[in-house]
Amino acid sequence: MDIKLARIDDRLVHGQVATTWTRITGISRILVVSDEVASSELRKFLLMQAAPPEVKTNVMTVSKLIEVSDHTLLDNVKVMLLFTNPTDVAEVVEAGINLETVNIGGMKFSQGKKMITNFISVDDQDIEAFKFLSLQGVELEIRKVPSDRKQSLIEILKKVE
Template sequence: MVIRLARIDDRLIHGQVATAWTKMTNINRIIVVSDEVAKDPFRTVLLKEAAPPGIRANVVTIEKMLQIRDYSLFSEQAILLLFTNPQDVVRVVQGGLSLSSVNIGGMRFQVGKHMLTNYVSIDEKDRQAFYDLHSRGIELELRKVPTDRKLSLIDLLEKEKK
């Protein structure tokens, strides 16, 4: 399995992912990794239908992702992993999935969260998950679209402490 991009974006498969990110990464499969989304058959069908032509989409639980990561079926696949939150990324990394970088592209504002940027809102659980990933040597970069300048999420978190 060749993971071309791991991205946190609670919108999952949408215009930016379906056009800009799939072209930039030259992938042929999108895997949405989320226990919550995988339990929702309606949402699963909608996400599979939202994939651009020629790109297969799957929605799997975290446990299933860890089971399939070494399947020969995926050995030649160029994959974009999509997550809704950083806690799920921590769980797959703890389970043995190797990631060198995670793109953070959108985490909407909700009660109990504060805006870090105009497209990323976090709470303390998110902050702790990001620091966990950072401590494992995983790059955490903010970009909505591939042409945006990369911003370091950790740099923003550190500035926020001051």
């Protein structure tokens, strides 16, 4: 599996992902990695409909990604991994899937979270997962679209803590 982009965006497959990110990364497959989404037939169906027709899309649990990550069927397949939260990303990295960079595109505000940018909200669990990823040498960069200037999530967290 040739991971061209690992992205946290709780909207998952949407306009920016379906057009800009898929084109610039040259991927042929989107893997949506979320236990919650994988358990909803309706959400799976809607996400697959939102993807560009030339890009195969699969929705799977975190454990399923870990299980299939080194399968020969994914050899040389250019993929985008989409996650809803950093805890799932940390689990994948802890299981041995190598991610050099994780792009953070959007994490919505909800009860118990604090806004750290105008489109990223985190709670203590998110912060711990981001710190773990950083300690593993994973670059955590914030960009909604590829043309945005990269911002370091860790530097922003240092300012708000």
